[in-house]
Every structure is written in structure tokens, then in C-alpha cells.
Amino acid sequence: xxxxxxxxxxxxxxxxxxxxxxxVCVRQCAxxxxxxxxxxxxxxxxxxxxxxxxxxxxxxxxxxxxxRLNPLEYRPHANWGPDILRNxxxxxxxxxxxxxxxxxxxxxxxxWDHMVLNASQVTNPSIDxxxxxxxxxxxxxxxxxxxxxxxxxxxxxxRTELTPQLELDIPIMFSAMxxxxxxxxxxxxxxxxxxxAGTYYNTGEGGLHPALYQYGERxxxxxASGRFGVHLDxxxxxxxxxxxxxxxAKPGIGGHLPGEKVTLDISRTRMIPQGTDALSPAPHHxxxxxxxxxxxxxxxxxATHYTKPVSVKVAAVHNIAPIASGIVRAGADIVAIDxxxxxxxxxxxxxxxxxxxxIELAIAAVDARLRSEGIxxxxxxxxxxxxxxxxxxxKAIALGADAVYIATSALVAMGCHLCQHCxxxxxxxxxxxxxxxLTKRLNPNIGAQRLANLLRAWSLEIKEMMxxxxxxxxxxxxxxxxxxxxxxxxxxxxxxxxIKAAGM
Amino acid sequence: xxxxxDQVTRPQAAITETVxxxxxxxxxxxxxxxxRLVDDGAHRLRLTHVAGQRYLxxxxxxxxxxxxxxxxxxxxxxxxxxxxxxxxxxxxxxxGNTMNSGVLVIHGSAGDILGHxxxxxxxxxxxxxxxxxxxxxxxYGDTLPVIVxxxxxxxxxxxxxxxxxxxxLGRRLPPGAMHPSRYIGAGMHGGVIYMAxxxxxxxxxxxxxxxxxxxxxxxxxxGHVAAYAQAMGMDLEPLLARPFVKIYPKTARPYGRLYAx
Numbered sequence: 001x002x003x004x005x006x007x008x009x010x011x012x013x014x015x016x017x018x019x020x021x022x023x024v025c026v027r028q029c030a031x032x033x034x035x036x037x038x039x040x041x042x043x044x045x046x047x048x049x050x051x052x053x054x055x056x057x058x059x060x061x062x063x064x065x066x067x068r069l070n071p072l073e074y075r076p077h078a079n080w081g082p083d084i085l086r087n088x089x090x091x092x093x094x095x096x097x098x099x100x101x102x103x104x105x106x107x108x109x110x111x112w113d114h115m116v117l118n119a120s121q122v123t124n125p126s127i128d129x130x131x132x133x134x135x136x137x138x139x140x141x142x143x144x145x146x147x148x149x150x151x152x153x154x155x156x157x158x159r160t161e162l163t164p165q166l167e168l169d170i171p172i173m174f175s176a177m178x179x180x181x182x183x184x185x186x187x188x189x190x191x192x193x194x195x196x197a198g199t200y201y202n203t204g205e206g207g208l209h210p211a212l213y214q215y216g217e218r219x220x221x222x223x224a225s226g227r228f229g230v231h232l233d234x235x236x237x238x239x240x241x242x243x244x245x246x247x248x249a250k251p252g253i254g255g256h257l258p259g260e261k262v263t264l265d266i267s268r269t270r271m272i273p274q275g276t277d278a279l280s281p282a283p284h285h286x287x288x289x290x291x292x293x294x295x296x297x298x299x300x301x302x303a304t305h306y307t308k309p310v311s312v313k314v315a316a317v318h319n320i321a322p323i324a325s326g327i328v329r330a331g332a333d334i335v336a337i338d339x340x341x342x343x344x345x346x347x348x349x350x351x352x353x354x355x356x357x358x359i360e361l362a363i364a365a366v367d368a369r370l371r372s373e374g375i376x377x378x379x380x381x382x383x384x385x386x387x388x389x390x391x392x393x394x395k396a397i398a399l400g401a402d403a404v405y406i407a408t409s410a411l412v413a414m415g416c417h418l419c420q421h422c423x424x425x426x427x428x429x430x431x432x433x434x435x436x437x438l439t440k441r442l443n444p445n446i447g448a449q450r451l452a453n454l455l456r457a458w459s460l461e462i463k464e465m466m467x468x469x470x471x472x473x474x475x476x477x478x479x480x481x482x483x484x485x486x487x488x489x490x491x492x493x494x495x496x497x498x499i500k501a502a503g504m
Numbered sequence: 505x506x507x508x509x510d511q512v513t514r515p516q517a518a519i520t521e522t523v524x525x526x527x528x529x530x531x532x533x534x535x536x537x538x539x540r541l542v543d544d545g546a547h548r549l550r551l552t553h554v555a556g557q558r559y560l561x562x563x564x565x566x567x568x569x570x571x572x573x574x575x576x577x578x579x580x581x582x583x584x585x586x587x588x589x590x591x592x593x594x595x596x597x598x599x600g601n602t603m604n605s606g607v608l609v610i611h612g613s614a615g616d617i618l619g620h621x622x623x624x625x626x627x628x629x630x631x632x633x634x635x636x637x638x639x640x641x642x643x644y645g646d647t648l649p650v651i652v653x654x655x656x657x658x659x660x661x662x663x664x665x666x667x668x669x670x671x672x673l674g675r676r677l678p679p680g681a682m683h684p685s686r687y688i689g690a691g692m693h694g695g696v697i698y699m700a701x702x703x704x705x706x707x708x709x710x711x712x713x714x715x716x717x718x719x720x721x722x723x724x725x726x727g728h729v730a731a732y733a734q735a736m737g738m739d740l741e742p743l744l745a746r747p748f749v750k751i752y753p754k755t756a757r758p759y760g761r762l763y764a765x
Binding site: 090091093094095096097098099226227230231232235256258259267271272273276277279281285286295298299302303304305306348423 | 531532535539558559562563565578579582583585597598601602604617620621623636639640642643644645663664666667691693694756757758759761762763764
């Protein structure tokens with residue numbers, strides 16, 4: 001192999017006093033960083049191949065390992081940082097697009113961290129969620145203009161026909177991750193945790209494995225441009241269908257599951273031959289307008305006999321407010337919007353880091369636009385694109401979202417360490433890989449339990465924050481921007497978010 | 505192949521036909537009625553006065569036979585799984601969109617993206633079709649989608665095609681005239697296109713190559729065209745009279761060297 005000018009990102013530090021040469025690290029690393037030198041009875045490392053996933057560090061029985069950023073310091077340059085140089089070296093060697101995984105890692109402003117929540121003091125009582133009922137129940141779907149009720153004298157019945165709704169015990173769902181981008185065990189963990197927590201997980205665009213049909217009533221199934229695995233049984237197995245137009249990590253571009261990842265099982269689920277490339281075209285070729293979107297929404301409604309809500313997922317881009325308005329008018333029951341920091345299994349680095357807008361601004365713009373047009377009730381708004389903690393969820397709902405999608409947080413709960421190398425298919429945590437040696441590392445019993453724990457923990461925190469605000473129902477928080485104040489934001493940003501500055 | 509032939513030629517005379525008048529009715533109402541009739545055991549339906557009603561045949565997961573009088577609307581047979589539909593007129597856009605199985609026979613012309621992401625079954629069109637026909641067709645297991653176009657097709661025929669067989673007979677092209685379609689097979693990475701008559705190679709997508717038919721190809725074409733002829737009630741021989749060319753993807757991995765790993 002020719003000498004690479006790209007230096008290692010990490011260095012492995014092995015404490016010889018602690019290392020017993022047990023070779024756990026050798027067996028655990030799919031990147032072949034660690035190797036055993038029999039001559040010296042020593043374990044050594046190729047630092048160059050380390051992605052910083054910490055699998056070896058976590059599993060080392062004697063805590064002999066540490067992984068550090070390579071201390072190699074380039075001559076300081078405010079414009080030409082080490083990552084930029086490494087990228088150019090890599091591209092000069094390969095002639096290819098830079099590829100990455102997970103969400104935007106650049107230091108763009110995270111608006112969640114510039115918003116603070118309110119709490120009750122003296123003039124209105126706070127509520128103790130441990131002793132008093134606190135309602136997180138959320139229904140996603142179109143709501144009627146008004147309710148017409150018949151009075152029979154001996155009782156009331158609802159005359160208005162309600163459209164199908166998703167019932168969530170907690171306003172957090174697992175966002176779309178396909179079987180192919182993540183392992184079967186990861187999919188099963190998500191499905192089981194969603195079932196246990198009374199929420200939903202999303203198949204992504206890779207179809208539905210036969211073994212997961214049993215979780216259908218907790219499944220949102222995607223229809224994306226590649227139409228992989230989309231057939232009537234798939235549509236009818238799910239609780240809701242989602243037309244995937246775009247994704248926050250890569251707005252406007254398609255997807256590409258390389259043939260080597262299309263194993264026998266994945267080929268069955270996607271309904272394509274084994275070993276062939278699964279190309280998701282950038283656009284849906286039957287959607288060139290809002291009218292065309294309406295046509296696909298109603299094709300799905302016809303196929304499922306109007307029994308399931310249809311969601312349309314788009315990436316947050318500049319004109320997201322009118323786009324969302326069009327989606328609602330096209331007949332979507334749910335509009336899902338994925339922001340700049342949303343994750344991915346693989347995206348061109350330049351696209352991930354530079355295309356789209358943060359979800360905070362998108363929620364504010366869309367909620368305000370739909371309200372001003374008097375159509376906010378016609379669809380629910382689901383926000384995605386990096387909800388890192390329960391406070392982000394509370395702020396998203398106060399800005400105007402009905403519920404949120406989480407994916408990166410869910411992967412982290414299952415063991416992901418954000419090494420951003422999902423696209424290599426060598427995930428040492430058994431999540432973003434199809435290698436049976438690696439996938440068995442994620443036990444779906446444990447994965448499901450950890451995910452359910454995360455949702456439980458966040459719901460406790462959400463109730464605590466709501467109680468503090470004197471709000472006993474998530475309904476009362478939704479779009480209630482009086483509960484938010486901006487910290488360190490300029491007036492343009494405050495106006496875009498529709499909130500006041502702290503102190504005002 | 506035998507199965508497809510069987511589907512379109514099986515004698516059905518003994519089965520009674522239910523007539524559904526679609527005059528002035530919304531597609532939702534029509535489709536609900538069709539669904540109810542099929543659930544109640546109807547095997548043969550005749551839809552009269554059809555004028556633009558969408559999604560006909562979409563939600564009927566049975567091998568029911570449907571004859572359509574008039575012009576059906578977009579997404580005829582979208583997600584279709586089982587029905588055999590015969591349209592006695594033209595059809596619009598999106599016929600057989602993401603279709604899984606069944607047969608669409610169109611005794612006229614059809615619009616754009618016919619057979620979009622189709623995975624199985626057959627679509628036969630007597631005359632011409634619009635843009636992007638057969639886009640992202642794919643085959644899987646023992647299902648093989650087949651489209652046979654009697655006339656010619658507009659641009660981006662077989663775009664992104666990942667599997668299946670697409671045949672264009674060029675019936676109505678004047679002698680010596682080229683097919684008008686440009687960018688044939690752009691992004692194609694599976695399946696095969698057979699075209700009768702002249703194809704300008706500068707009109708092909710950069711991912712495909714063109715060659716003469718082998719014996720196996722000829723057998724494939726003859727089999728599918730025979731089924732087509734039978735479904736259309738045409739003579740087979742004139743359909744096969746013109747020389748065919750085969751258009752196939754140069755590689756199954758057109759997007760191999762895009763990334764810096």
C-alpha cells in the first residue's frame with residue numbers, strides 16, 4: 001500500500017503494567033487495529049485504523065487501554081484545521097466523495113442550548129408529578145375542524161368521523177433506521193422497546209423483516225423512492241405509513257446500500273437479489289409536485305383502506321414552512337421534519353455538514369406558518385434531528401412539535417459511541433453492521449431493555465419539567481412558546497424562533 | 505412465462521360478470537364498491553363510464569378479472585397484487601406503480617412512469633407510452649416484472665432499471681424511423697431491454713451497452729411477445745418481424761467508485 005499522507009486520528013495507549021496479552025482487544029476490533037505479536041508475547045496496535053469507537057477500551061478486562069486523539073499538532077491555522085487537511089489527503093488518494101456516518105459534527109449553533117424553560121414561582125403553583133397525574137399521552141394524525149355530537153337523551157355519540165390516529169404514551173418515537181443500515185438485532189431491540197413503552201419505531205426504507213411483523217401495530221413503515229420491500233402486506237402490517245422524501249443528514253440526495261451489504265436476509269426484506277446495489281433515487285419519480293405527493297398519499301390510503309395515518313418526512317431546508325403547508329394540503333396526517341443535525345448510516349460529509357437548517361428553526365417556522373394558515377390541526381408535526389435529552393424534547397414541543405423522533409440517542413442507548421463510521425459496516429458494537437460475528441454482540445433483550453429504560457428516564461424528566469411549569473398535560477405545553485426564553489441570541493434569531501429573550 | 509400466459513388466456517366464460525357503472529363517481533367510492541364485491545366473491549368485474557378514477561385495482565389482493573371501459577386515472581393498479589385488468593381505452597400516468605403481481609392489458613396508449621418500481625406481473629400496452637417507463641423495475645426471487653410496449657416510448661425508458669424485462673415493439677414507427685426515446689437505460693444496473701427497430705446509440709444512457717440477440721434472448725423475447733399477442737388478440741409473426749436489439753447494463757455496480765473510504 002502506498003504511503004498515506006493522512007495521519008492517524010487516534011493513538012492507542014496500552015499500559016504494559018496492566019496488559020495481560022489476553023487479546024480481547026484483538027478479537028473485538030473489526031478494524032484490525034490490535035494484533036498479537038507472538039515473538040514478544042505482546043499486543044500491539046495499528047493506530048492508523050482506529051476509528052475511536054472505544055469497544056476495546058470498554059471490554060479490556062484490566063483497563064489497560066486508552067484511546068486518545070492523536071497529539072500530533074499541525075502548525076496552528078485558523079482556516080486550515082487538521083480535519084480539513086486529512087480530508088484533502090484522503091481525496092487526493094482516492095478521488096472519491098468523503099463519506100461519513102451519524103449527524104453533523106460541526107460546531108454550528110445548537111439552539112436547544114440557547115433556550116431555557118420556565119417554572120412556576122408563587123403566582124401559580126407547580127405540580128408534583130410523583131403524586132399528581134401528569135399526561136404525556138399524544139395522538140398523532142389529522143384532527144377534525146370541529147366535533148359534532150348527537151344527543152339521544154340517554155347519552156351522547158360522536159357524529160364526526162375521526163381519521164386514524166397513532167396513540168403514543170410518550171411523545172417520543174424511534175426514527176427511521178432501515179434493516180441494512182442497522183442490524184436485525186438493533187431493529188428488533190427498537191421494535192420491542194417501542195412496544196413496551198407504548199410508542200412507535202420506524203422501519204426506514206429497507207422493508208420489514210418477516211420476524212418483525214409481530215410488532216406491526218407499533219411500526220411505522222416507510223415508502224421511499226426505491227420502494228424496497230413495499231407491497232400490500234407490508235403496508236397493511238404497519239400502524240402508519242411514512243413517505244420518505246428527505247432526511248436531515250442528506251437533504252436532496254438519494255441513498256445507496258452497496259451490494260456487499262445486501263445479504264440473503266436483507267435481500268428478502270428489501271425484495272431485491274442478493275449482492276445487488278440497492279439504489280434509492282434522490283427524488284420519488286412519481287412525485288414532482290404537491291399534487292403528485294397527494295397522489296401517492298392517497299394511493300397509500302386506498303391501499304390501506306383509510307385505516308392508517310400517512311406521514312410525510314422531509315428534511316428541514318430553507319423554505320420548510322411553505323413546503324410543510326403543501327404537505328398538509330396534500331393530505332398528510334403527519335408531517336415529520338428532520339433537521340441539519342439528524343443522523344445517517346452514510347452520507348457525503350459535505351452534504352451532511354452543510355445542507356439544511358437546524359430543526360429548532362424549522363419547528364418554529366412550520367408551526368407558525370400552519371397556524372397562520374389555519375391548518376395546524378390538519379396534521380401533526382413530528383420533529384427529528386438530534387434530540388439529545390429530555391430537555392430538547394420539552395423545548396421541541398414548546399416550540400410547536402406534537403412529538404419527536406430520536407435515532408442517534410437510541411443508538412447510543414444500545415452502545416453506539418458516535419465514531420461516525422457506520423458506512424464501513426464494521427460497527428464493533430454490533431449496530432451498524434451485517435457481519436454475524438459483530439451483530440451477535442447486541443443482544444436484543446438487553447438492547448430493548450436499555451431503550452425502554454431511556455424512554456422511561458426521559459418521561460420522568462419531562463413530567464418533572466412540566467410539573468415545574470405548572471403544566472399537567474403535554475397538550476398544554478404544545479406550541480406554548482411563553483415557556484421558552486432565548487439566551488445569547490440576537491433579535492433575528494429570537495424572531496425566527498418566536499420567543500422572547502431571557503429577562504423579558 | 506407459462507404462468508403469465510395462463511393468467512391472460514384462461515377461459516373465463518363460465519364466470520358471471522358484475523357491471524359497475526362509474527359515471528360521475530369519486531374513485532374512493534368506486535374502489536370501496538370494488539373491494540366489497542371482491543370480498544363477496546366476485547371474480548369478474550366490468551367497469552363502465554370510467555373517466556379518470558384513480559387507483560383502480562390497488563386494494564384488491566385477489567386474481568380478479570376487471571375490464572375497464574373508458575380511461576382510468578393515474579396510478580391504475582398501484583401496489584397491485586393479483587388482479588388482471590384489461591383497459592379498453594388509453595390509460596394515464598403511473599400504471600402498475602410498485603406493482604407486485606397481476607396483469608395490466610391496455611388497449612391504447614399509456615402515460616408516464618408506467619411500471620415504476622414494479623416487482624412482478626406483466627403490463628402490456630398496445631400503442632405508445634410516455635416518459636420514464638419501467639423506471640426502477642426490479643426482480644426478486646421467482647418474480648420477474650415484464651413490460652411489453654406495442655408502439656414506442658418517450659425519454660428515460662428503463663431508467664434506474666434494476667431487474668425485469670422491458671420490450672418495445674415499435675409497431676407504429678414508420679419504416680426506418682428511430683425510436684424517439686433518449687437516455688434509454690440511464691442508471692440501469694439490472695434487467696434487460698429489447699427494442700425492435702432502430703435505436704440511435706447516442707440516445708442511450710452511459711451505463712448501458714447495445715448488442716444483437718443471442719438464442720436465449722430470442723427465446724425470451726418470443727415468449728413474452730407471444731403472451732402479449734395473445735392478450736392483445738394480435739398475430740404474433742408481424743410483431744417479431746423487425747430485428748431486435750438488446751440493451752443491457754455494462755455493470756451491476758454503476759456507482760462503485762464514488763466514495764473515499
